Amino acid sequence: MEIITIYVLVYAYIQKKDIRLKMFKSGMPVKGKNFIDRTEHLKKFNIYLQNHQHIMIKAPRRYGKTSLVVQLFELNDYKKIYVDIKRATSLKQLASQIIDEVYAIAGFSGIIQKASKSITTLFKQLRASVSLNIDTIELTLEKLELNTKNEIEEMEYFLYSLDLVEKIAQEKDINIKFAMDEFQDILNIASSSILDKVRSVMQDHQNVTYIFLGSIETIMNKIFSSKSSPFFHFTRVIDLGGFDVDELLIYTKKFFDKQDIVYDDSLTKVLHYLEGHPYYSVKTLQIIHYGSLETANKLITTKECIEALTTALYETKPYLEEIIEKVKVKKHHHIVLWSLANEKKVENLDSPTLYKTYSSLQDMGYIKKQQRGEYIITDIFLKIMLQQNNDISFTIDNKIIFKDLVLKGKK
Template sequence: MSKPFVYGTAVFGENFTDRKSETKRLKMNFEAGVNTILISPRRTGKTSLVYRAKEQISDSSIKIIMMDIYDCRDEYDFYERFASAILRGVASKAEQATELAKRFLSRLTPKISLSPDPTQDFSISLGIGPKTEKPEDILNLPEDIAQRKKIKVVICIDEFQQIGEFQDSVTFQKKVRGVWQLQKNVSYCLFGSKKHMMDNLFQNKAMPFYHFGDLISLNPIAKEEWVEYVTQRFQTREMKISAVLAGKICDKVQLYSSYVQQLAWNVMIEAEEKEVSEQDVENGFEMLIRQTSALFVREIANLTVFQMNYLKAVDAGVHNGFGSAKVLEDFRLGSKSNISRIESVLISKELIDKRPNGVYFADPVFAYWFHREYCCK
């Protein structure tokens, strides 16, 4: 039996809902070779969406290659991950991968081993370092292979913001973009969980990846879709939840994808195989606060008094004009010159989010918890 609700990992099949227009757009981008950048707050569905679009490509001459660079510490880690993912993605057998590596990266001695990952038959290690292949040759590997095999390649890179942490990152980014933008048979889908870093890589005019591709910002999944999903998932367990209470689950967490699923699961546990009551939703929400509070305590542990006061202002409904004399005084934020420093720390900790209409808490459950802990006492 599939799980009724899933949170914390990418979702597939029955646990994936909606995102029809985004899936279509991404699929069309993959087919047409258009570069894509996916940006959204944490845990709202980027990774799930990319897998969904990948599943829908039936043309065997398009190879979609997935890689995650969360643990790459420098550019050589990146080249190693990039080249090995490509070789594994285009070759069905280990021997083919070795042959391709020898042909296109002749200075390397690939090592093939059985993969610890059950979804892969083999893993490949290339030992790339400063004295091996030229970076440009590695970055061009997918184009060389695509031309030779007469295929199109789409490379999807998760946690892409990690490249912003590399030493001499801007030089590296220039090099990468310089090679990638000339490729004719390869396109890229770049996404990552740290929104403010992704924004900086792709929305800042001074950065090499500015305007690299079609920028898709994921909006929340609509309430009607969630209500249908939640009621239907309860039915699979022969339980019942009214549309009103399913809607309440969505409202409590402001349609935030992973929280809708987590709260719905909590409510299912509370309801114990019967019809869900309003009290079950309340209890499920309390459980959610207990589950998240240890993390929230850690997130604010080292904030300064000014930073805490800024959060209190947001809680009180201030979204703009933090530098005005009244807000500075009412919330004891220090001098006006303090504000941008406070904001940049809170944004980098992903506690607040700057939206076109002002500053808001990035996480609706954090907002609730913060209000209860610091503003009601």
């Protein structure tokens, strides 16, 4: 009898712990138990990485690119480097970060900071603690010294950092998985000639597998899929769509079932309405869940779903308004985007101008061309915002119209 009681208690504890870990989380890349869906992607990417196949993953903003790579790294014991090029202020800084990370893989932390103090001391420390070729160490110190004195071209320094990753991987007889997030932003810190140079260095690398991530599809296509680009055929290109809504639903229902939260059909409909957009889906679910915890209401119906959607939209409003401001300063962009959201024909605009505007909106990452040549807005909340009759519905009335969302009736 006692054994059974203990068993029940332990089981209950595990269940509870499991639930606690599996909360919906938004606002930062997720991993571990918070990571949802993407089963097929994880399987496929792992096969690529294990076979040293370079990959490029493109998807609009907040589709979960970073989370996917973080989770890939979490689940596998790879030697890895991750850099976010959007955050790099210059090529030099990026190169230093790469050098720092690869020396950490070799077993030596903080090389850049130590180099700024004394190269001689650093040399002694490296000799004593790192099993690398003396030539490799000496060359690194030479480059670091030149960099400190500002006597090295930043391009040379950057290309050196890439070669160093290969060199150290070779010496250690390992394969390093090297993720470059928001890769298209490299064109913001260097001229376009960098692509040729980087490719010619990377193509000789046998011990590094590159993962390029990017959110501006047209630029990523230009870099990786255009025949004239140096990166053409260098990677497997993967277009990361939204969540598989059915998989997300299975996860969500299991999650709520475990907590004895009951839901009607609205939950399914809302998740379909959000088109599998990872961030907005997770955010809405999180709000529903928190609402249920706060009010001890264990029933999710149309009311809870609409309230959660509304809150999620409000919380995203500053981000969406920023996008709309950016769009408004460019000629015709706003009306074209608005017409797309409202399925209206754009009036008084000739075809070449319309086409140019579509291209530009694509370059900004806000719309995407579908197979049949139609354009869609990649951000479902942006679309909803553009569908409101006027700004008042958003601010004063507090009544947002969710066009195309039918929660009652149809089952």
